[in-house]
Every structure is written in structure tokens, then in C-alpha cells.
Amino acid sequence: MSGKNSGGAGLKKRHRVLKGVLITLAVIVILIAAAAAYVILNLNSVVKTAIERYGSEATQTAVRVEKVDLKLLKGFCGIGGLTVANPPGFGMEHCFSLGEVRADLDLASLAGDAVRIEEITVRSLKVFIEVNKDNRNNLNELRKNLPEPAAETAGAEADPDTAAAGRAPRLRIDHILFEGGNISALIVPLKDKTYSLDMPTIELKNLQGTPDQITSQIIRKLSKQAEAELKKQGIDYLQEKYGDQAEKKVKKEAKKLEKELKERLKL
Numbered sequence: 001m002s003g004k005n006s007g008g009a010g011l012k013k014r015h016r017v018l019k020g021v022l023i024t025l026a027v028i029v030i031l032i033a034a035a036a037a038y039v040i041l042n043l044n045s046v047v048k049t050a051i052e053r054y055g056s057e058a059t060q061t062a063v064r065v066e067k068v069d070l071k072l073l074k075g076f077c078g079i080g081g082l083t084v085a086n087p088p089g090f091g092m093e094h095c096f097s098l099g100e101v102r103a104d105l106d107l108a109s110l111a112g113d114a115v116r117i118e119e120i121t122v123r124s125l126k127v128f129i130e131v132n133k134d135n136r137n138n139l140n141e142l143r144k145n146l147p148e149p150a151a152e153t154a155g156a157e158a159d160p161d162t163a164a165a166g167r168a169p170r171l172r173i174d175h176i177l178f179e180g181g182n183i184s185a186l187i188v189p190l191k192d193k194t195y196s197l198d199m200p201t202i203e204l205k206n207l208q209g210t211p212d213q214i215t216s217q218i219i220r221k222l223s224k225q226a227e228a229e230l231k232k233q234g235i236d237y238l239q240e241k242y243g244d245q246a247e248k249k250v251k252k253e254a255k256k257l258e259k260e261l262k263e264r265l266k267l
Helices: 002-041 043-059 107-111 138-145 149-153 160-166 211-232 237-266
Strands: 067-071 076-085 094-105 114-131 170-179 181-187 193-199 202-209
Touching (some): 043 138, 043 211, 107 114, 114 211, 193 211
Antiparallel strands (some): 067 076, 076 094, 170 202
16 A cells, blocks of 8 residues: 555656646747747847947947838848948038948848848938048048958957857848939038039949948948049049149249249340
């Protein structure tokens, strides 16, 4: 009789242990499901935060995004109202404003070492060029803040554990198209003279690197293209500011040489 009782007690004990294990597993599954649901429901916020973080780190100015529309199952991401603030010392609020960005993602790449973006289309790009009273160009100052594009291929070795802990995600972008852009320029030394020009369509291909390196490559290309457009239209603020002075100096030197030549001929 006592054997039956002890056997029954042991069975009940095992039953309680098994029940406890199952309850624990159920709680873990629920927590994991809740965490996954939270991430999925807040992916837009996650992407928005990442863009602002890595963009601000690369430019050392404030990068802000108004909205993100990520449709992960469709491999689509839309971004609206992306802005890059001016460096200190300039009156205009922004260097760049991107009205609408549409990106097509390669979903299979999300499980790999680098996220592949097949196509990015940017519409309503606005580039703001400002030359302040000290003759400093805001785009030039912004470029000074950017990491070198070649940094991604540097041969320096880092500690594997440290590198793994702080490693930024890597990106591969097949093609970027900028269309419908505009350039606004403010030249303070020329009595706050302003210009407005159309930005030509710009294409970039096969970009690779960390987010800040990609940001650097894109901003360098856009800023240099915008400055080139100003010069192409015959707008060179330094020439306009100092052109008359240079011309007067040349005439003065010519008269001086003419006078010296006449005096020598008299001899």
C-alpha cells in the first residue's frame, strides 16, 4: 500500500514539474510573440530613428524625417520630408530637403551581411546654397563634416568583439534617381542676392558601405552638382564681388606700364 502511495506521489510531482515547464514555455512564447508584434507594428518608427541617427552622425547636423511608410512584405519603403540642417553660422535652415523618397528592397538580402536596395527614386529634391558674410559656403562646410568615402575600404584591423558590438549595418544600393530638383542660392556678400535654378536629373549607381558612408557619397555628389550648376549658369559670387576690383587693378597696372614705357622712350 505504501508503495502505491509513494508511486502516486512521485507521479503527481512529475506532473507538477511538467506543468510548470509548459507554463514557462508558454510565457516565453507569448513574450517573444509580443516582442515580435511590437517590432513589426513599430517598424516605421524604427526606420525613422535609424535614418535620423545615422544621417546626423554622418553630417554632424540634424537630419530629420517627417514620416516613413514601410511595407516589408512588399519590399517597399516610402520616406517623406527628409531634411538635412545647415551647419552653424548660416541663416538658411536646411542644406537639403527631400520631399518624397521611394525605395524597393531585396527581401532576401535582409538575412545576409548587407541589405540590398534595388532602386531609390527621389522627387522634389531641394538644395540650398548659402554664402555667408564671411564668404563661407554651407555645402563646403557640410562636406568637411562627412566621413571619407574611402573609409569603408580602410585596411585597419579592429578587435572582433568590439567591431561586432558597434558595427553599423551595411548597405548596397543598385541605383538612385533624383528628379524634379531645385537649387536655391543666397549670397549674403552680394547684398543678400538670391538665385533659383532647376537641378538636372542625377543618377548614382552601385553604392556600398555603412549608412554614414553612403550618406557621404550621396551628399558629396549632390552638393558638387549643385555648385556646378550655379557656375554653368554664369553665377560665380566671387567673380561678381571682386570682378570690378580686378578689372580696375588691371587698368591701373596697364597705365603704370604705359607711363614707364613712355619715359624710357624719351631717353
